[in-house]
Amino acid sequence: MPVSYFLVLSALLFSIGVYGVLARQNAVLVLLSIELMLNAVNINLVAFSALLGQTGVPGQVFALFVIAVAAAEVGIGLAIVILIFRNRQSVDVEEMSLMKW
Amino acid sequence: MILAQSSATAGRAATDFMWLVTLLPFLSAVIIGFGGKRLGGRAHIAGIAAVGGGLVLSLVGFYQLAAGNATVEASWVWFELDSIELEFGMNYDFLTGVMFVVVTTISTLVHIYSVGYMHGDKRYTWFYTALSLFTGSMLFLVIANNLMQMFVGWELVGVCSYFLIGHYWEETDNSSAAIKAFIVTRVGDVGFLFGIFALFIAGGTFNIPELNLLAEEGELTGTIATVGALLLFCGAVGKSAQVPLHVWLPDAMAGPTPVSALIHAATMVVAGVYLVARMFIVFEHAPAALNVVAIVASITMLIAAALALVQDDIKRVLAYSTVSQLAYMMAALGVGAYTAGVFHLFTHAFFKALLFLGAGSIIHAVHSNNMSDMGGLRKFMPTTFMTFIVGSLALAGIFPLAGFFSKDEIIGEALRAASDERQIVAWIVLISALITAFLTALYMTRACVKTFFGAYRGHGHPHESPRTMTVPLQILAVGSVAVGFLGFPVVGPFPDWINVPGEVHHGFSAFYNLALPAISVAVALAAIWLGFQLFYFERFKVDIRSGRFAWFYRLLENKYYIDDIYLGGIVRPIQYPIARATNWINQNVIDGVVNGTAWGTVAAGKGVYGVIDQRVVDFAVNGAAGLTGFSGGILRYIQTGNVQRYAAFLFVAVAAFVALFGLF
Numbered sequence: 001m002p003v004s005y006f007l008v009l010s011a012l013l014f015s016i017g018v019y020g021v022l023a024r025q026n027a028v029l030v031l032l033s034i035e036l037m038l039n040a041v042n043i044n045l046v047a048f049s050a051l052l053g054q055t056g057v058p059g060q061v062f063a064l065f066v067i068a069v070a071a072a073e074v075g076i077g078l079a080i081v082i083l084i085f086r087n088r089q090s091v092d093v094e095e096m097s098l099m100k101w
Numbered sequence: 102m103i104l105a106q107s108s109a110t111a112g113r114a115a116t117d118f119m120w121l122v123t124l125l126p127f128l129s130a131v132i133i134g135f136g137g138k139r140l141g142g143r144a145h146i147a148g149i150a151a152v153g154g155g156l157v158l159s160l161v162g163f164y165q166l167a168a169g170n171a172t173v174e175a176s177w178v179w180f181e182l183d184s185i186e187l188e189f190g191m192n193y194d195f196l197t198g199v200m201f202v203v204v205t206t207i208s209t210l211v212h213i214y215s216v217g218y219m220h221g222d223k224r225y226t227w228f229y230t231a232l233s234l235f236t237g238s239m240l241f242l243v244i245a246n247n248l249m250q251m252f253v254g255w256e257l258v259g260v261c262s263y264f265l266i267g268h269y270w271e272e273t274d275n276s277s278a279a280i281k282a283f284i285v286t287r288v289g290d291v292g293f294l295f296g297i298f299a300l301f302i303a304g305g306t307f308n309i310p311e312l313n314l315l316a317e318e319g320e321l322t323g324t325i326a327t328v329g330a331l332l333l334f335c336g337a338v339g340k341s342a343q344v345p346l347h348v349w350l351p352d353a354m355a356g357p358t359p360v361s362a363l364i365h366a367a368t369m370v371v372a373g374v375y376l377v378a379r380m381f382i383v384f385e386h387a388p389a390a391l392n393v394v395a396i397v398a399s400i401t402m403l404i405a406a407a408l409a410l411v412q413d414d415i416k417r418v419l420a421y422s423t424v425s426q427l428a429y430m431m432a433a434l435g436v437g438a439y440t441a442g443v444f445h446l447f448t449h450a451f452f453k454a455l456l457f458l459g460a461g462s463i464i465h466a467v468h469s470n471n472m473s474d475m476g477g478l479r480k481f482m483p484t485t486f487m488t489f490i491v492g493s494l495a496l497a498g499i500f501p502l503a504g505f506f507s508k509d510e511i512i513g514e515a516l517r518a519a520s521d522e523r524q525i526v527a528w529i530v531l532i533s534a535l536i537t538a539f540l541t542a543l544y545m546t547r548a549c550v551k552t553f554f555g556a557y558r559g560h561g562h563p564h565e566s567p568r569t570m571t572v573p574l575q576i577l578a579v580g581s582v583a584v585g586f587l588g589f590p591v592v593g594p595f596p597d598w599i600n601v602p603g604e605v606h607h608g609f610s611a612f613y614n615l616a617l618p619a620i621s622v623a624v625a626l627a628a629i630w631l632g633f634q635l636f637y638f639e640r641f642k643v644d645i646r647s648g649r650f651a652w653f654y655r656l657l658e659n660k661y662y663i664d665d666i667y668l669g670g671i672v673r674p675i676q677y678p679i680a681r682a683t684n685w686i687n688q689n690v691i692d693g694v695v696n697g698t699a700w701g702t703v704a705a706g707k708g709v710y711g712v713i714d715q716r717v718v719d720f721a722v723n724g725a726a727g728l729t730g731f732s733g734g735i736l737r738y739i740q741t742g743n744v745q746r747y748a749a750f751l752f753v754a755v756a757a758f759v760a761l762f763g764l765f
Contacts, residue, residue: 018752021745021748022745022748022749022752023745030745093744093745094743
């Protein structure tokens with residue numbers, strides 16, 4: 001199976017993620033889109049690792065790290081979102097202008 | 102670089118270090134001048150130490166010179182201008198040695214004397230600074246090996262004299278006297294400077310021994326050498342107060358009395374005599390110049406001695422006496438009696454300093470300069486009286502005091518010259534000298550009688566001066582008796598020290614003519630007798646104010662109207678037009694320039710404000726502000742605060758870069 005298949009899949013997934021980040025109003029969905037982008041990167045890492053056939057599996061291990069970090073990140077992100085929701089009864093990113101001058 | 106040095110002994114003799122004597126007083130002047138506040142009433146210690154050290158060194162140096170050490174001439178090249186080479190160096194020979202001893206001796210005694218005399222003066226430290234500075238400058242003048250350096254010292258002593266005459270400058274008379282002294286001597290100094298130039302043109306060097314050598318070899322002849330010598334004599338006339346520039350010296354008595362003793366009697370005023378003595382061989386080879394010296398000196402000694410007869414201020418009596426005695430020295434040089442002239446300089450320094458310091462002691466006691474406020478002081482001030490009488494007798498030329506030996510040598514030499522060549526001039530000098538000897542004894546008798554005899558006419562209670570003042574008087578009195586014997590005929594060593602090199606010197610022979618000293622002493626004694634008859638017993642009471650000689654008395658009282666002639670004939674005609682012209686220039690030219698400058702500045706300011714400031718600078722400032730505001734107004738549409746829009750820009754930009762670098 002040529003590597004380009006994986007790369008196309010990864011690019012599509014990343015683009016969907018970007019679209020979600022840029023276009024979605026709902027903070028939960030923005031976070032979810034970020035997860036999509038991270039997973040697109042993971043696919044790339046695993047695909048290239050398999051392609052280059054190095055000793056060991058550095059790409060896969062690196063992907064695991066990304067997943068772990070992403071889990072931590074999404075945990076903090078969701079916590080922030082929950083707190084904002086409790087304070088403002090909304091998770092609309094357009095309304096999160098608290099830090100704006 | 103040492104150009105020329107001639108030292109006979111292999112070891113370093115003290116004569117090589119005589120520059121140290123010059124340096125010491127300068128050092129003390131710096132110490133007192135800059136540490137004055139801290140030293141306060143102890144300022145004299147530095148001065149006395151420096152000058153006293155100089156005295157010891159001078160005596161050692163002179164002893165070595167007399168013991169046979171060679172004279173020292175050493176110099177550096179100060180700077181060169183094309184072919185003109187200016188040196189900075191020292192020349193220590195017998196003439197310098199004698200001057201060193203005189204200057205340091207009198208200066209040391211005056212430094213000590215001033216401790217008492219100037220006690221409590223509000224410018225005490227300044228006084229000592231100037232006194233030390235003067236001593237250093239005088240030694241600098243004396244040790245100079247070239248005329249330019251001598252001129253520097255010459256001006257330095259002039260300015261110190263100016264400082265010290267004007268010491269009590271709160272009174273206008275005193276500061277005017279200082280200015281007068283400075284300006285009148287400056288008239289002579291111009292001549293001196295041009296004389297240096299003339300001799301340089303004639304001889305091609307400023308070096309004194311070289312110039313004298315050139316003259317001796319007959320290479321310094323002709324009009325230019327004569328003119329040079331005459332111009333040098335102009336400087337001497339100014340400094341040594343000869344006619345017609347003698348007017349400053351009596352007024353210089355405005356300074357403190359110790360200053361009068363040091364500067365205006367014993368040292369600075371003999372600088373002119375020293376100059377002629379130093380350049381004597383040049384003068385000798387320009388007989389016309391030497392004749393002028395003799396004639397001017399003859400006129401001066403008579404005029405000044407007559408003036409001393411009518412003064413009431415005791416210091417002015419002594420001042421005119423100094424003028425007259427300086428003329429004696431000049432006249433001696435004028436008839437070729439080099440040794441006798443310098444010897445008179447040497448002895449005169451002692452007894453004239455003694456007389457001035459004695460007068461200072463009297464003034465200190467009675468608080469007045471006028472002899473009409475004195476009288477009868479013999480009883481109140483015995484030490485001053487005794488020493489003053491010794492000084493007076495020495496000045497009058499009574500055997501065996503110092504003045505006798507030196508004065509008779511001059512008269513003897515004048516007679517010798519009268520009998521050989523240059524007769525007329527020598528006869529004039531001889532007759533003037535004899536008349537002056539008579540007048541000298543007469544005015545000194547008058548001064549002594551009016552001061553010490555009769556009844557006290559002043560106020561308050563006069564008292565003897567403190568020991569710091571009387572001890573220098575006693576030392577000088579001993580000196581006034583003793584130094585004459587250095588020139589004792591045949592056995593005295595003075596003629597072996599001071600003589601014209603390369604010429605057979607007569608020495609002080611066994612009285613050239615034995616009748617002569619007898620005549621001069623008889624003349625002096627007659628004058629003293631006459632003085633007592635006139636001023637003490639008041640016999641031959643002639644009414645000089647209205648009698649047949651009233652015109653002469655008035656002439657003397659007005660100092661021959663010379664001051665008035667100068668004031669009316671030179672000073673005023675120059676002063677007032679200059680003042681008017683200066684005023685006109687001030688009003689029209691300088692004010693015009695100032696106003697023009699101001700007007701121009703205002704106009705330029707307006708122009709700058711209107712055009713550059715308003716249009717250019719403000720345009721740039723406003724333009725920059727406007728541009729910033731305009732671009733800010735546009736850019737703020739981008740800055741929405743919406744994170745997602747920023748993120749969109751980010752992705753678009755990244756995509757654009759990828760497209761840019763990836764595709765091309």
